[in-house]
Amino acid sequence: MSASRTDLQRVRKASPKRTGARVANVTIVDVAHAAGVSIKTVSRVLNREPNVSTATREQVMAAAAALHYTPNVSARSLAGSRSYLIALLYDNPNAAYIADLQTGALSRCRAGGYHLIIEPFDTTAADAPDAIADMMSKLRTDGLILTPPLCDHPGVLELLDTTGAAYVRIAPSNRVDHGSVVRIDDMAAAREMTRLLIADGHRDIGFVKGHPDHGASHQRLAGFLAAMTEAGLTVRPDWIAEGLFSFLSGVAAGTRLLDRNDRPTAIFACNDDTALGVMSEANRLGLVMPRDLSVAGFDDTPTARVVWPQLTTVRQPVADMAAMAADMIIEGRTEDEAESQLMAFEIIVRGSTGPAPRAALRD
Amino acid sequence: MSASRTDLQRVRKASPKRTGARVANVTIVDVAHAAGVSIKTVSRVLNREPNVSTATREQVMAAAAALHYTPNVSARSLAGSRSYLIALLYDNPNAAYIADLQTGALSRCRAGGYHLIIEPFDTTAADAPDAIADMMSKLRTDGLILTPPLCDHPGVLELLDTTGAAYVRIAPSNRVDHGSVVRIDDMAAAREMTRLLIADGHRDIGFVKGHPDHGASHQRLAGFLAAMTEAGLTVRPDWIAEGLFSFLSGVAAGTRLLDRNDRPTAIFACNDDTALGVMSEANRLGLVMPRDLSVAGFDDTPTARVVWPQLTTVRQPVADMAAMAADMIIEGRTEDEAESQLMAFEIIVRGSTGPAPRAALRD
DNA sequence: CGACCGTGTGACAGCGCTGTCAAGAACTCG
DNA sequence: CGAGTTCTTGACAGCGCTGTCACACGGTCG
Helix, strand or coil, X not given: CHHHHHHHHHHHHHCXXXXXXCCCCCCHHHHHHHHCCCHHHHHHHHCCCCXXXXXXXXXXXXXXXXXXXCCCHHHHHHHCCCCCEEEEEECCCCHHHHHHHHHHHHHHHHHCCCEEEEEECCXXXXXXXXHHHHHHHHHCCCEEEECCCHHHCHHHHXXXXXXXXXXXXXXXXXXXXXXXXXXXXXXXXXXHHHHHHHHCCCCCEEEECCCCCCHHHHHHHHHHHHHHHHCCCCCCHHHEECCCXXXXXXXXXXXXXXXXXXXXXXXXXXXXXXXXXXXXXXXXXXXXXXXXXXXXXXXXXHHHHCCCCCCEEEECCHHHHHXXXXXXXXXXXXXXXXXXXXXXXXXXCCCCCCCCCCCCCCC | CHHHHHXXXXXXXXXXXXXCCCCCCCCHHHHHHHHCCCXXXXXXXXXXXXXXXXXXXXXXXXXXXXXXXXXXXXXXXXXXXXXXXXXEEECCCCHHHHHHHHHHHHHHHHHCCCEEEEEECCCCCCCHHHHHHHHHHHHCCCEEEECCCHHXXXXXXXXXXXXXXXXXXXXXXXXXXXXXXXXXXXXXXXXXXXHHHHHCCCCCEEEECCCCCCHHHHHHHHHHHHHHHHCCCCCCHHHEECCCCCXXXXXXXHHHHHCCCCCCCEEEECXXXXXXXXXXXXXXXXCCCCCCCEEECCECCHHHHCCCCCCEEEECCHHHHHHHHHHHHXXXXXXXXXXXXXXXXXXXXXXXXXXXXXXXXXX
């Protein structure tokens, strides 16, 4: 212990070119010296390469630990083929969703000695692919995680395919079999949620669509329709409202569906923000939930637990999905054959849904 | 145009060691060749160093543009003193707050050719400083942005001071004159909000404290007390409830303050999440806002606009604060004398506050 | 008009690490 | 027991760039 401490002191003093103010930098040379081997052998041990004797390996490990050695990412990136950098690309207004993705990806990155670069991109900008290419050549990222709606951007996908970059798409909507993919079964989730409403006695159920650019929107609608059909219920076209995944579009949809005499007793919105908009409008119209109206969402945003009544919704394991994506990149599972992972969802029942009002007793 | 295009082709073909699948990498050598100068001169132009003739500068710029050259960050970091990497460190449950910080910091990073590394840290873990030191030596970050509550962690501050790392603290609570700082005047903001409630006729005002570890909590309480005192109003100790910045602590505070006969007509909570908890509890107790109770928060989280009624709150320019912090690091303004920036806040009046009920008419 | 200075430019070393190759040690087998 | 094979290790080049130094040139000044 105290010996290694002394070593450290010496090494620090010996190296002449420390940029004074920075953290002390122990290099691979110091470790090699301390362990009595060549730097290449240290490199082998650190990279878990085969063909190193156990004795050597342990010596090196001990020396590295004693010196608190941490390999320099830039040097590794420059010399080798890996940069230990993963970029998370997004263009998504939903802060909570992004935060969850980051948390998940970061947990896996940290475990693997990787770091996460986050880069927001404006999907609508014409030069989005250029900006991404620029970033990739600057940083030499080992892989990209694409989130909706970026994961469906044709130009971006084309760029990545032609350059052969490693990338994983999270919850893509179209071309689901294109590239490596991590997603949930949106259709099945929406079907289950609809079944829940039906089981509560609802027969007059409205639906608010999601943003047409997100493929999940269409799958969720399909799930809704499937559940209605299998229950023998008719779907009224005027009870299906447009939506854009935003709170305000939910308010507008709420007005369309609720500010009338023949309104549905339950509304299933394509995501939580929209559902919250519907609830806000229901409040304005004096409807009490779930007595007069049941509302269900999709995503389980933090806000869903905070409104009154709390929102019944579908939970996607967003963090787990991002962790899986990071994993696939770190382990190089995007290389040969693209992989597709289907993750489990969960229906979260809270106060915003309840038994359908018995028509005879009201009005 | 077509000439340079041809050059590009040739260069790509000529360089033997492209890792096939990656993005084509134009190096500084290619640019130097195309411009007919040495690589050092190209480097000078790219780094805006002085003593380059205008003619040379323009030649180099043209060649770089034609070749779509982007300097490799790792190589720059390894060879030079800057890494073009800024780390945003956080340990904060509030996704929206972090997302805003990221957005702000990223906007400035991108403008300066920098990249943002995000690193969550568990403040309570004993080895937080070690983990940060580890990250710094791995990545050689040019600077760190510390957010609450990390920006008040004594061990972390000590580490950064001894290593001489560049860092900026966002909204620190204690030792405000320590290191470079970006913040708002929490006390003034809380005072103004309280004045607003008083101007609405409220005399019976409750307060929910923030997390005791965040200095902002204390300053906000001080602002509240100052406004009450200057208006000649007495502050009832039993109308000041503990809080932890969380929704649940808001619910608990709501129970304490509202589930009784002599309750305040207005409650000012130290942040939005807490205020939302109070509102949730008010809803449960059948109180209608703002008729029976006014509630004000602090932060202007996205949720504040989404609940019913919408929450009156204080908006901090979170993104701007992070952008300022990134700016200070990029321009090296943390080096010599520490800088302290005070940013402007804004009172956002929405539906959750209104005139005080006239006591004579109710009860 | 020679000593001196500022300006513009390039040669070169080397940042810390990994990939390649070669060489010695240890082991196998007919 | 010698040739062939595998294991273990190290020397060395070089990734793409910046920092240092040196050099050539034109201008200034006593």
